[in-house]
Amino acid sequence: MVGSSKSSLVVKVLMVTGSIPPMKCGVGDYSFNLAKSLAASSEIQIGILTTTYDNNKSGWEGLEVFPIMKTWSFAEVLKLIKIVHYWSPDIVHIQYPTRGYGNGLLQWLLPIIFFIMRRKVVQTWHEGYSRRNLPKLLFKMFVPGQIVVVRSQYREQLLPILRFAFRNKRFFFIKNASVFPNVCLSEFEKDILRKKYLRNQKRLLLFFGFVYPHKGIELLFEIADPALDCIIIAGEMIDKEGDYHKEIMMRATAKEWLEKVTFTGFLPTADIVALLAVADAVILPFRDGGGGDWNTSIHAAVLQGVFVITTSLTKNGYDEKHNVYYSKVDDVQEMKSALSLYAGRRRAYHQDVDRDEWQQIAAEHYSLYKSI
DSSP, X not given: OOSOTTOOOOEEEEEEOSOOTTSSOHHHHHHHHHHHHHHTSTTEEEEEEEXXXXXXXXXXXXXXXXXXXXXXXXXXXXXXXXHHHXXXXXXXXXXXXXXXXXXXXXXXXXXXXXXXXXXXXXXXXXXXXXXXXXXXXXXXXXXXXXXXXXXXXXXXXSOHHHHHHTTTXXXXXXXXXXXXXXXXXXXXXXXXXXXHHHTTOSEEEEEESOBOGGGTGGGHHHHSOTTTEEEEEESOBSOTTXXXXXXXHHHHTSGGGTTSEEEOOSOOHHHHHHHHHHOSEEEEOOTTOBOSTTOHHHHHHHHHTBOEEEEBSSOOEEETTXXXXXXXXXXXXXXXXXXXXXXXXXXXXXXXXXXXXXXXHHHHHHHHHHHO
């Protein structure tokens, strides 16, 4: 529960996100978890403005959801203006980026539109921005309001020109958490699932998430040992006709890996969590050192206790508390050695890890809302 039930202050927040479950988007999953955690308090009322889609509204209890945006082109602007007039939020909280926005221009104009409508504006920036996005960022940057980031030292990681542009802007760091719940499978259930994928191999290795070139999925075939391992790639191929997809398929069908690689495509949450519960290792060999505390995939794997290998630009070595090994980017030999040493290890219980982190995240957001 966020805050104290004795307070007379009720904050009405409209969260704007291009995606929420079951749409396929990590930021959409984050937005929904945050909204549900905030809505658990009687001191806050949460609405969600999002993209149109078909859903039975399962899990929407306590939320008022407006799935009205067919596209995020400027032609749709009247729809969101009508919702703001109808629902009359105190604060509009916009999540960036989401897959649901697509390439629509309207996403960049949202802060200034809501500001003109005399609403307090909060933005959460989940990712960095390239130099080419600077002109669009100006529409977001100059609007008064708070900016939440899920990456520590966000400002320091920006390009110099962006750091200069944002020199007078304050960033509020609120950490990320797993968007998947922790589950406990019986030994019988684990055995059935492992036999389904392992066949005659010894170790079950898992990658999950969208299949992009910067994720380094092709390195799995160098890190893993075809004499020991089966590989599961649980994620959606973004460009099935592109060169990267062809490279992955070429490696997966090479003689040494034949019938030892499984592509599941996009999986429901329950199926992903079950794989995390039985895998010997999760390997996330990001080419950009993306293995930071902000990464929800790492949070999900850590919560489930499985050993994780990832890359980092700031950390190196084995973190026993979280059961994560941080390797240098592209250092295949280091990742192979870590796999040999720690594969199959499950994380011990730790009170700092095995707790409801969303409760704390919601409390920090509520404090921010009250302050403005």
